[in-house]
Amino acid sequence: MTTFQLEKHVNYVKSLDKKSDFDSVVMEHLRMSGAYWGLTALDLMHSLNDMDGEEIAAWILKCQHDCGGFGGNIGHDPHILYTLSAVQILALFDKLSVVDADKIAKYISGLQREDGSFAGDEWGEIDTRFTYTAVSCLSLLKRLDSINVEKATDFLVRCRNFDGGFGCTPGAESHAGQIFCCVGALAILGALHHVDRDLLGWWLCERQVKAGGLNGRPEKLPDVCYSWWVLSSLIIIDRAHWISKEKLRDFILNCQDQDRGGISDAPDDAVDVFHTFFGVGGLSLLEYPGLKSIDPAYALPVDVIDRVFYGQKS
Amino acid sequence: MHGRKRLPVGHTPDRSKDQAKREKLKQLLSDTLRDHHEKCYTKEALKKNAQLLELNPEFYTGWNYRKLAVRHLIDAETDEAARKNLLDEELLLVERALQVNVKSYGAWYHRKWVIEYGLSPLDHEFMLLRRLLKADARNFHGWNYRRFAIEKKGVTAEEELDYSTEKINENFSNYSAWHYRSTLLSRVIRDKKSKEEILDEEYKLVNQAYFTEPDDQSAWFYNTWLLGETKADSDAEPQVAETWPENGSSISVNNQDGAFPLTISYKTIVNSEQSFTSRTLPLVITFKEMVSSVVAMVRSQPGMENLGEITWRPLSAVSVPSKTWVADLPIQLSCGGEYTVFLEVSSPPADQVTSVSFKLIIASGDSAHPRKEMDPKAFSWPGKLPSEGELEADTASKLVRLNMDESTAEAGCIKQDSTVLPRENWQEKLLEAQIEILRDLLELERNSKWPLLTLARVLAVHGSSSFTEEVLELYKLLSDVDPDHGDYYKAQHSCLYIDKITRSRDGLKKLWWDCQGSLSSGWLRCNELGLHEFKFVERLLWVQRLDLSHNQLRTLNGLEALQLLEALDVSHNKLPSVTSLASLRLISGLQYLSISHNELGSHPVDFSRYSFPSALTNQAPDHHGKGSGNIDGNWDIQAVFGGMDLKVLEIAGNTAASNEKFRKSILKALPSLKLLDGEEV
Ligand SMILES: [Zn+2]
Numbered sequence: 001m002t003t004f005q006l007e008k009h010v011n012y013v014k015s016l017d018k019k020s021d022f023d024s025v026v027m028e029h030l031r032m033s034g035a036y037w038g039l040t041a042l043d044l045m046h047s048l049n050d051m052d053g054e055e056i057a058a059w060i061l062k063c064q065h066d067c068g069g070f071g072g073n074i075g076h077d078p079h080i081l082y083t084l085s086a087v088q089i090l091a092l093f094d095k096l097s098v099v100d101a102d103k104i105a106k107y108i109s110g111l112q113r114e115d116g117s118f119a120g121d122e123w124g125e126i127d128t129r130f131t132y133t134a135v136s137c138l139s140l141l142k143r144l145d146s147i148n149v150e151k152a153t154d155f156l157v158r159c160r161n162f163d164g165g166f167g168c169t170p171g172a173e174s175h176a177g178q179i180f181c182c183v184g185a186l187a188i189l190g191a192l193h194h195v196d197r198d199l200l201g202w203w204l205c206e207r208q209v210k211a212g213g214l215n216g217r218p219e220k221l222p223d224v225c226y227s228w229w230v231l232s233s234l235i236i237i238d239r240a241h242w243i244s245k246e247k248l249r250d251f252i253l254n255c256q257d258q259d260r261g262g263i264s265d266a267p268d269d270a271v272d273v274f275h276t277f278f279g280v281g282g283l284s285l286l287e288y289p290g291l292k293s294i295d296p297a298y299a300l301p302v303d304v305i306d307r308v309f310y311g312q313k314s
Numbered sequence: 315m316h317g318r319k320r321l322p323v324g325h326t327p328d329r330s331k332d333q334a335k336r337e338k339l340k341q342l343l344s345d346t347l348r349d350h351h352e353k354c355y356t357k358e359a360l361k362k363n364a365q366l367l368e369l370n371p372e373f374y375t376g377w378n379y380r381k382l383a384v385r386h387l388i389d390a391e392t393d394e395a396a397r398k399n400l401l402d403e404e405l406l407l408v409e410r411a412l413q414v415n416v417k418s419y420g421a422w423y424h425r426k427w428v429i430e431y432g433l434s435p436l437d438h439e440f441m442l443l444r445r446l447l448k449a450d451a452r453n454f455h456g457w458n459y460r461r462f463a464i465e466k467k468g469v470t471a472e473e474e475l476d477y478s479t480e481k482i483n484e485n486f487s488n489y490s491a492w493h494y495r496s497t498l499l500s501r502v503i504r505d506k507k508s509k510e511e512i513l514d515e516e517y518k519l520v521n522q523a524y525f526t527e528p529d530d531q532s533a534w535f536y537n538t539w540l541l542g543e544t545k546a547d548s549d550a551e552p553q554v555a556e557t558w559p560e561n562g563s564s565i566s567v568n569n570q571d572g573a574f575p576l577t578i579s580y581k582t583i584v585n586s587e588q589s590f591t592s593r594t595l596p597l598v599i600t601f602k603e604m605v606s607s608v609v610a611m612v613r614s615q616p617g618m619e620n621l622g623e624i625t626w627r628p629l630s631a632v633s634v635p636s637k638t639w640v641a642d643l644p645i646q647l648s649c650g651g652e653y654t655v656f657l658e659v660s661s662p663p664a665d666q667v668t669s670v671s672f673k674l675i676i677a678s679g680d681s682a683h684p685r686k687e688m689d690p691k692a693f694s695w696p697g698k699l700p701s702e703g704e705l706e707a708d709t710a711s712k713l714v715r716l717n718m719d720e721s722t723a724e725a726g727c728i729k730q731d732s733t734v735l736p737r738e739n740w741q742e743k744l745l746e747a748q749i750e751i752l753r754d755l756l757e758l759e760r761n762s763k764w765p766l767l768t769l770a771r772v773l774a775v776h777g778s779s780s781f782t783e784e785v786l787e788l789y790k791l792l793s794d795v796d797p798d799h800g801d802y803y804k805a806q807h808s809c810l811y812i813d814k815i816t817r818s819r820d821g822l823k824k825l826w827w828d829c830q831g832s833l834s835s836g837w838l839r840c841n842e843l844g845l846h847e848f849k850f851v852e853r854l855l856w857v858q859r860l861d862l863s864h865n866q867l868r869t870l871n872g873l874e875a876l877q878l879l880e881a882l883d884v885s886h887n888k889l890p891s892v893t894s895l896a897s898l899r900l901i902s903g904l905q906y907l908s909i910s911h912n913e914l915g916s917h918p919v920d921f922s923r924y925s926f927p928s929a930l931t932n933q934a935p936d937h938h939g940k941g942s943g944n945i946d947g948n949w950d951i952q953a954v955f956g957g958m959d960l961k962v963l964e965i966a967g968n969t970a971a972s973n974e975k976f977r978k979s980i981l982k983a984l985p986s987l988k989l990l991d992g993e994e995v
């Protein structure tokens with residue numbers, strides 16, 4: 001059986017920052033999220049201590065705008081997605097106190113619309129991804145009271161579909177990534193009673209294809225990133241035992257680059273930090289030995305979340 | 315990144331080519347960022363920005379800059395044709411960008427932003443969409459954009475239904491089109507008449523689809539939805555599932571020396587006498603669905619005092635809807651005598667009222683069923699079999715299966731099966747036609763998963779008890795046919811099975827074990843039944859001792875409805891964590907609990923972490939707040955056990971049981987505990 005190449009993945013993630021190829025320019029605008037994926041993967045692999053938290057926090061602050069929101073990189077416009085990534089990284093390093101929580105809360109609450117939905121930035125694109133982002137970020141900052149929680153919940157419920165899943169806006173097709181966002185947001189809002197666990201659980205467990213991997217919608221190909229979106233949702237609603245965990249584990253392990261480290265979307269494809277994070281996160285949810293446990297709703301290590309919500313561990 | 319092949323080891327990409335591409339992209343990016351920061355909106359700047367977005371449509375700041383620039387130019391332009399030209403440029407750029415990356419959120423949103431000006435003809439958009447959804451019929455950006463365009467143009471749901479029919483007929487496995495259809499139909503179905511006709515047509519379409527492509531999921535998911543729509547209107551149903559005390563039952567309240575607590579005695583559906591002590595008479599209502607508010611008028615004949623002051627509270631203890639609601643009926647001992655208590659329950663805004671009445675006999679003086687102070691050791695059966703010596707001892711109790719003769723049962727009459735809703739003729743006909751079609755398909759496709767599963771579901775919705783055994787068999791077969799989802803089928807099997815065995819008085823009698831030689835009550839034993847889930851607890855509101863040992867349970871959610879429960883044995887199950895026991899904290903009278911031989915401490919992942927209110931879900935009750943609950947790094951123990959009144963707890967046989975820190979935290983959270991794993995605390 002293929003084993004998990006922890007050391008190689010750690011080295012792969014660490015090497016990314018120094019790369020200067022075409023892809024690194026293509027990814028420049030989302031460096032904040034890239035950093036969150038890479039650093040969280042490192043933490044799950046017990047290697048966060050190798051990174052310089054001070055330096056990273058200083059860079060994060062340079063990405064913040066006067067409005068309170070963060071850009072994906074220095075000089076890039078503020079957006080709610082990168083605002084969450086920034087807060088998540090600071091939580092990883094136990095440095096949430098370096099930012100002004102009220103200022104960030106003001107930025108995020110300013111993006112809520114009359115119908116409860118959230119825009120991604122001042123330009124007004126609406127998507128339940130942004131609701132998750134808003135809710136998760138504000139909860140980590142203990143500022144959920146700055147938005148209309150009831151309306152936010154109502155909007156998520158309006159995005160629920162005939163199959164028990166959720167889409168990006170009312171009427172949009174169910175998609176595993178979107179389901180994670182909606183179920184995760186409802187969990188954080190204490191409103192999981194809006195989820196039909198059996199109906200949704202069945203749809204989610206049917207994402208597992210014969211080969212063991214998970215797809216994001218019916219009749220689609222399996223992809224490592226859905227190991228995260230599907231499995232985290234299944235765990236939040238306590239239905240993860242409805243799939244074959246062994247087969248999924250083997251699928252993820254088979255997507256590793258055994259020689260150079262990193263994990264790809266499908267076997268023998270090119271690796272990237274996004275799929276490396278979701279592969280490691282998926283294995284963590286599968287209780288793979290030697291990995292830290294990850295929180296299925298906040299997508300941060302459990303010890304980080306417990307520290308944020310229950311104070312310092314002894 | 316998706317679908318890009320990995321390079322062989324040792325192979326490096328052509329550096330010089332990569333370098334040139336990289337430098338160009340880098341230059342364009344820094345130009346756009348500079349122009350953005352300097353608010354430079356010249357034609358030349360816009361051209362370079364367009365080049366950038368064509369190379370990488372994901373540069374969101376590039377689109378933002380573009381919107382600012384276009385808005386600036388349009389605001390300065392007074393001629394409408396010139397304004398339209400500017401916007402046409404944008405639409406063309408988006409089309410080029412989508413050719414590079416059809417999934418670019420930024421590109422799609424830019425297009426919507428342009429269309430919102432209302433200067434571009436929508437027909438062109440529909441043409442574009444036709445082409446796109448022809449090439450990639452599942453592109454959800456395309457479908458979302460279509461919804462946007464439909465709304466702009468004011469197309470009705472009826473008209474769009476034709477488009478979904480067209481897409482489905484092109485390819486039955488187009489799940490996107492089936493989904494689209496479900497959203498349209500919900501708007502088209504207006505009344506019962508139209509529902510009947512539409513469902514009939516929809517079944518024809520879906521039957522045709524799965525006969526053509528029996529292995530494709532799309533039509534089967536749609537079929538399951540249709541099945542739900544075929545069920546009777548739940549609005550016409552009573553909302554209340556069960557109550558305690560039951561309708562028509564008789565409760566006696568006694569006290570021995572004229573003081574509290576009271577001894578409350580009642581006769582159960584299995585015709586045995588039960589009693590417990592309490593300061594008030596607890597009232598329990600379970601609803602079929604969760605409800606957010608309850609109005610329950612309580613009155614009595616002859617009139618008692620204080621009945622107007624009863625408040626109903628949701629069991630969940632946090633502000634979410636709840637299935638179970640409880641209240642306390644105050645008892646004035648000085649008012650001895652016989653009363654009839656009437657309850658009229660409804661849950662606004664629904665105006666359905668359920669009426670319940672029961673007899674209440676209040677007597678001071680000696681109880682007919684006096685009750686001794688509970689001896690913790692008396693609970694050790696049936697979790698573990700007592701030794702010979704223990705059997706002799708005074709504290710041991712011996713369970714005997716209730717003898718099955720049909721004696722004069724007056725208390726509690728089993729109601730009609732609450733899962734089968736009254737139906738009209740057309741619903742019956744539709745379901746029976748579906749059963750026949752699925753049986754035909756199974757002739758062709760023996761042991762094929764989807765028709766088997768769908769048949770099981772249709773039979774279950776039909777609800778005739780003559781199908782029960784067949785559905786149970788189908789779920790058994792399914793876990794062999796499709797072992798990867800075995801636990802799903804086993805869960806369905808368990809639900810049906812527990813429904814079957816708790817549905818009737820005779821079924822319950824078979825589960826009932828009286829307690830001989832003991833003054834306290836007997837056990838309801840649902841042990842060794844292979845249960846993966848435990849449902850229909852609302853039928854067991856009268857149970858005080860429940861044995862669920864030797865099953866496959868992973869959670870105790872739902873058990874909180876058993877408000878009279880004082881002893882629970884769930885040893886030898888698969889409970890994975892402390893949080894899987896969370897519902898028990900809502901049962902205030904629980905004194906004995908065995909969770910030995912489960913999987914506590916064996917799982918790094920906490921599967922029930924989000925199944926109950928906590929700080930993580932922003933619903934922490936005050937005493938579980940930040941800091942205090944996690945002194946030992948075991949916030950879950952404090953959150954679940956804190957506030958419980960357990961006297962006896964058995965945890966042996968769990969990995970966590972040998973963890974000293976775990977035991978200490980348990981003892982700290984349960985100051986009232988007397989016995990832990992048989993040892994005095
Ligand atoms: Zn992917």
